[in-house]
Amino acid sequence: MTHPDSPQAIVGPIRWGILGAARINKSGIVDPARLTGHRLVALAARDRSRAEDFARSHGVESVFDSYSEIVESTDVDAIYNPLPNGMHGYWNIKAIAAGKHVLSEKPFAANGEEAAEVAKVALAGNRVVMEAFHYFYHPVARRMCELLTSGELGELRHVETIFVIPEPSPEDPRWSLPLAGGATMDLGCYCIHAQRMLGAWAGGAPILVDARVGVRPGEDQVDEWLEARLAFPSGASGTIKCNMAGTDRTASLRVVGSYGEATATEFVEPHLDDRILVTGPGGTRVERLGTRSTYSYQLEAFTAAVRHRSPIPTDVNDAVLNMRFIDECYVAAGLRPRPRTVVGFTS
Numbered sequence: 001m002t003h004p005d006s007p008q009a010i011v012g013p014i015r016w017g018i019l020g021a022a023r024i025n026k027s028g029i030v031d032p033a034r035l036t037g038h039r040l041v042a043l044a045a046r047d048r049s050r051a052e053d054f055a056r057s058h059g060v061e062s063v064f065d066s067y068s069e070i071v072e073s074t075d076v077d078a079i080y081n082p083l084p085n086g087m088h089g090y091w092n093i094k095a096i097a098a099g100k101h102v103l104s105e106k107p108f109a110a111n112g113e114e115a116a117e118v119a120k121v122a123l124a125g126n127r128v129v130m131e132a133f134h135y136f137y138h139p140v141a142r143r144m145c146e147l148l149t150s151g152e153l154g155e156l157r158h159v160e161t162i163f164v165i166p167e168p169s170p171e172d173p174r175w176s177l178p179l180a181g182g183a184t185m186d187l188g189c190y191c192i193h194a195q196r197m198l199g200a201w202a203g204g205a206p207i208l209v210d211a212r213v214g215v216r217p218g219e220d221q222v223d224e225w226l227e228a229r230l231a232f233p234s235g236a237s238g239t240i241k242c243n244m245a246g247t248d249r250t251a252s253l254r255v256v257g258s259y260g261e262a263t264a265t266e267f268v269e270p271h272l273d274d275r276i277l278v279t280g281p282g283g284t285r286v287e288r289l290g291t292r293s294t295y296s297y298q299l300e301a302f303t304a305a306v307r308h309r310s311p312i313p314t315d316v317n318d319a320v321l322n323m324r325f326i327d328e329c330y331v332a333a334g335l336r337p338r339p340r341t342v343v344g345f346t347s
Contacts, residue, residue: 010077010306017042017076017100019067019091020083021054024105028132029080030058032299042070071095078128078306081105084173085180086341089114092129096121101128101306103299107189108316110180111337112324119316128305130298130312131319133193137297139289140270141197144255144262147278148201153257156201159230159238160254161191163268164246174244175222180338182223184213184329187242190268192325194253195230195238197313203233208325211332216245221335228329269294 016038018025033040044064045051051063064070071079071094078101081091089109095102096118108131109115122129135141147153165187168174174181199205211228215221224245230238253267260280266273271294276287304310327337 014038014101014303014306015041015075015077016080017044017064017070017073017078018060018080018082019044019070021045021047021050022082024082025054025080026058027293027295028082028105028134029103029295029299030060032293032296034059035293035296036299036303038299038303042073042076044070067091068094071098071100076100078103078302084176085185085338086110086176086178089118089340092118093121096125096127096129099125099127101302103130103132103302104319105132106193106319106322107131107180107185107326108319108323110340112320112327113337114340115316115320115323119320122316128302128312129316130302130305131314131316131322132298133190133314134294134298135190135268135270136193136197136314137301138270138292138294140264140267140274140276141194143276143287143289144253144264144267145198145201147262147276148198148255148257152260152278152280153255153262154259156198156232156234156236156255156257158236158254158256159195159198159202160241160252160256161194161239161267162241162250162252163187163191164241164243164248164250166247166249167245175216175219177219177221177339178341180341182221182330182338183242183244184223184226184326185338187244188226188228188240188329189322189326190251191240191242192329193314193322194267195240196322196325198255199232202236205321206230206232206238208328208332211329213330213333213335215335223330223333223335226329226333228332 040060043060079095081104173179209229213223214225216224225243228240251268253264263277
C-alpha cells in the first residue's frame with residue numbers, strides 16, 4: 001500500500017493502532033490519548049488473549065490478528081510502536097510505507113545504520129515520525145534550558161546524566177542481544193540525548209571521549225552498565241552513568257555553569273518528581289514545574305506536527321544522530337553495535 005504525497009490534514013481525533021501489549025502502553029499512549037481526546041482503534045499482540053484483555057481493560061476498540069493488519073488498515077491514522085528494540089526499525093518502516101504517522105519508542109532502531117534507513121523512508125513519505133523522548137517535552141526540560149539561556153548559571157562547564165533502575169527479570173527482552181538489548185540502549189539513550197540537547201549552550205554537539213561497560217554475566221555483548229565521558233566544542237565536559245541492575249531508581253540531570261548549577265532530580269519522568277534544585281551565590285532554591293505526565297505533553301507535540309506540521313525536536317534526523325552516538329559508545333567500550341533483527345508476527 002502506498003500513500004499520497006500530500007496527506008489530508010486530520011482534523012478530528014487521531015485514530016491510533018498499537019503494536020503489542022507492552023507495559024509502557026498505558027502511560028505511553030493509553031492515558032495521554034484519553035486525556036487529549038484521541039481514539040485507540042486497534043491493537044495486536046503475539047498472544048491474542050493478552051491483546052483482548054488489554055483492549056478490554058483500556059478501551060481499545062478492536063483487536064487485530066497481526067501487526068501487518070494494523071499498519072495496513074485504512075481505519076488507522078498513526079502507529080504507536082512500543083515493541084522490543086530490535087523490532088522498532090522494521091515496523092517503523094512498514095508503518096511509514098503504509099502511509100501512517102509513527103510514534104516510536106526509543107531507541108529508534110537497533111543501530112545507526114537501520115535508523116538512517118527509517119529516516120530515509122520517513123522523509124520521502126511525508127509523514128510525522130517521532131522518537132518518543134517524552135522527557136524533552138515536559139516543563140522541567142524546558143526550564144533547564146532556560147536557566148542556561150537566561151545567563152543565571154553562566155557559561156556551561158559540565159553536564160552529568162545518571163539513570164539507574166532496579167534489575168529487570170532475567171527473561172526481560174532488554175537483556176536480549178537478538179532484541180537489541182542492553183543498558184546503553186534502554187537507559188543510556190536518555191542520558192546521551194539530554195547531553196546532545198544541551199550542546200546548543202556549549203558550542204555544538206558533544207563528542208565521545210571514552211566509554212566503558214560492564215557485560216551482564218552469561219550474556220555475551222549485553223551491557224549491564226555504561227560509563228562515558230564527553231567533550232563539547234566550548235571546552236565543557238560531560239559524564240554519563242547508567243545501570244540496569246541497580247538497587248534503587250535514579251534519573252538525574254545536573255548542569256554546572258560558571259555562576260551556579262541546576263539539578264533536575266528526575267529528568268526522565270519528572271511527573272514523578274518535578275523538582276529542579278538551583279544553586280548560586282545566594283544559596284539553593286527549589287523550583288517545581290508540575291506533575292502532569294510527560295507523555296501527554298509529547299502527544300500534544302505529535303498532534304500539532306500531524307495537524308499543523310509544527311516542528312518536533314525529536315524527529316528522524318535527531319533519532320539517527322542519537323543512534324549513531326549509541327553505536328559509538330558500544331564500539332569505544334569494546335562491544336559491537338546492536339544487531340538488526342526481524343522478529344516477525346506475520347511480517
